[in-house]
Amino acid sequence: MLIAEAKTQADKILSLEYSRLEALKSVNPNIRPDELSAIEYERQQLLLNIDQANWRLDSIRLVTVTHQ
Numbered sequence: 001m002l003i004a005e006a007k008t009q010a011d012k013i014l015s016l017e018y019s020r021l022e023a024l025k026s027v028n029p030n031i032r033p034d035e036l037s038a039i040e041y042e043r044q045q046l047l048l049n050i051d052q053a054n055w056r057l058d059s060i061r062l063v064t065v066t067h068q
Contacts, residue, residue: 014043
């Protein structure tokens with residue numbers, strides 16, 4: 001569930017950034033095609049890495065209750 005949500009959110013954010021740069025490129029010639037390519041590559045890699053994510057137990061908290 002968390003992985004799917006993270007994937008959706010990452011896709012949404014980077015797709016919006018790509019769209020924003022594309023719109024900016026139409027009025028600003030300083031936006032290079034490699035900037036758009038970099039955002040798309042980052043989006044694809046991030047989605048791939050999120051798909052490969054898995055759970056890992058880093059620690060356990062042990063609570064001991066004593067009655068005196």
